[in-house]
Amino acid sequence: MKFGGTSMAGIERIRSVAARVKREAAAGNQVAVVVSAMAGETDRLVGFCREASPLYDPREYDVVVAAGEQITSGLLAIALQAIGVPARSWLGWQLPINTDDAFAKARIGTIDTAALDASLAAGEVAVIPGFQGVSADGRITTLGRGGSDTSAVAVAAAMKADRCDIYTDVDGVYTTDPRIVPRARKLAKVTYEEMLELASVGAKVLQTRSVGLAMKEKVRVQVLSSFTGDDAPMADTLPGTMIVGEEEIEDVERQLITGIAHDKNEAKITLTSVPDKPGSVASIFEPLAAANINVDMIIQNIAHRSSGSTSATDVTFTVPSADLPRSIEALNQAREAIGFGELIHDTRVAKISVVGVGMRSHAGVASTMFTTLGARGINIQAISTSEIKVSVLIHEDETELAVRVLHTAYGLDAEEAA
Numbered sequence: 001m002k003f004g005g006t007s008m009a010g011i012e013r014i015r016s017v018a019a020r021v022k023r024e025a026a027a028g029n030q031v032a033v034v035v036s037a038m039a040g041e042t043d044r045l046v047g048f049c050r051e052a053s054p055l056y057d058p059r060e061y062d063v064v065v066a067a068g069e070q071i072t073s074g075l076l077a078i079a080l081q082a083i084g085v086p087a088r089s090w091l092g093w094q095l096p097i098n099t100d101d102a103f104a105k106a107r108i109g110t111i112d113t114a115a116l117d118a119s120l121a122a123g124e125v126a127v128i129p130g131f132q133g134v135s136a137d138g139r140i141t142t143l144g145r146g147g148s149d150t151s152a153v154a155v156a157a158a159m160k161a162d163r164c165d166i167y168t169d170v171d172g173v174y175t176t177d178p179r180i181v182p183r184a185r186k187l188a189k190v191t192y193e194e195m196l197e198l199a200s201v202g203a204k205v206l207q208t209r210s211v212g213l214a215m216k217e218k219v220r221v222q223v224l225s226s227f228t229g230d231d232a233p234m235a236d237t238l239p240g241t242m243i244v245g246e247e248e249i250e251d252v253e254r255q256l257i258t259g260i261a262h263d264k265n266e267a268k269i270t271l272t273s274v275p276d277k278p279g280s281v282a283s284i285f286e287p288l289a290a291a292n293i294n295v296d297m298i299i300q301n302i303a304h305r306s307s308g309s310t311s312a313t314d315v316t317f318t319v320p321s322a323d324l325p326r327s328i329e330a331l332n333q334a335r336e337a338i339g340f341g342e343l344i345h346d347t348r349v350a351k352i353s354v355v356g357v358g359m360r361s362h363a364g365v366a367s368t369m370f371t372t373l374g375a376r377g378i379n380i381q382a383i384s385t386s387e388i389k390v391s392v393l394i395h396e397d398e399t400e401l402a403v404r405v406l407h408t409a410y411g412l413d414a415e416e417a418a
């Protein structure tokens with residue numbers, strides 16, 4: 001069982017999580033619980049790091065931000081003990097949960113489950129802070145924002161759990177963020193592949209890596225609500241959304257478009273007047289790669305004659321907003337080698353994506369998207385596609401409108417407002 005930040009926000013809620021865990025244990029299940037920090041806490045800790053220095057050392061950032069989950073894991077163990085459930089917490093370094101040393105976005109390698117297995121066998125509930133691990137040289141690491149989902153799937157895989165239930169503040173995965181579109185529909189099932197794509201383009205209900213890991217390790221994942229009373233259906237009756245293999249979806253359940261996601265956490269960078277010659281693009285992206293910065297959308301405009309005699313081109317791409325200061329620094333340091341004119345950046349952009357395996361066999365998905373946005377006067381600044389996804393970059397202020405009109409255009413609206 002994994003509980004997210006809203007579910008852990010305050011002692012009252014932690015008590016209700018404890019009651020939920022007790023109910024599952026009383027039904028005869030052995031339970032390991034992975035917890036997030038209280039809602040808002042990780043943001044607060046990140047804020048302290050930025051305030052201390054905008055170019056903070058990621059190793060020390062991890063020491064700071066991992067603290068939120070340490071607190072909630074201890075509190076849940078206390079709350080469980082208080083209602084007669086034997087429980088103890090196991091911090092990332094105590095198990096250990098081994099990760100690589102990509103601080104602030106570390107990947108889990110192996111998890112030693114010996115202590116967990118023994119704890120469960122002795123009738124205890126094991127409480128594990130999400131989001132954290134330990135590097136080979138013993139330093140605290142964190143897994144990237146939203147990483148508790150990945151901790152939960154990794155623990156479930158390592159312990160060979162029957163299921164990994166992700167309890168959150170919505171009762172499943174919807175056709176789009178139900179906070180933006182009240183007419184979004186809850187999906188009973190969604191394939192690993194589509195969930196992976198949805199998560200990677202901004203549906204933050206599950207961290208992308210958690211879905212990739214679940215797919216690879218064949219972990220059965222269910223997303224369900226933690227905000228239900230004692231009379232709620234048991235998790236075994238699958239009241240939420242199951243993430244399943246494609247073979248588990250009946251033909252009649254298949255949709256052309258499964259969902260729409262948005263992401264406001266990208267920033268757009270344009271380098272003007274880049275020399276149009278072999279190796280030019282490499283000279284831009286090598287320093288970014290070396291700084292461990294993920295580049296997403298890339299467009300290179302048609303070469304044009306600049307004032308001189310050599311041809312030049314503008315290169316536009318997006319990076320995570322959080323990495324913008326470091327990106328600018330890396331690019332300015334490589335300015336001579338790249339030979340660009342100006343560096344223009346814009347954080348007021350949003351990426352809107354439509355996802356569905358149906359687009360493999362159906363034409364016209366992208367054109368519906370462009371027509372729908374055009375009719376609303378929404379300008380498209382960049383486009384990228386994959387086999388099962390089309391993404392566009394637009395002005396941030398138009399996010400909600402774009403998601404709503406696309407949701408309607410692809411026939412995803414529920415009959416009645418939820």
Ligand code: ADP
Binds near residue numbers: 007174
């Ligand atoms: P937690 O703290 O439990 O990890 P998150 O805030 O990370 O919760 O994720 C849950 C949120 O994901 C929901 O409150 C919802 O606003 C958002 N969300 C975005 N896209 C979707 C979607 N397609 N279906 C359900 N929720 C979504």
Ligand code: ASP
Binds near residue numbers: 036144146148
């Ligand atoms: N607390 C971490 C975050 O806010 C991890 C998580 O909640 O999944 O990103």
Ligand code: MG
Binds near residue numbers: 149204
């Ligand atoms: Mg989350």
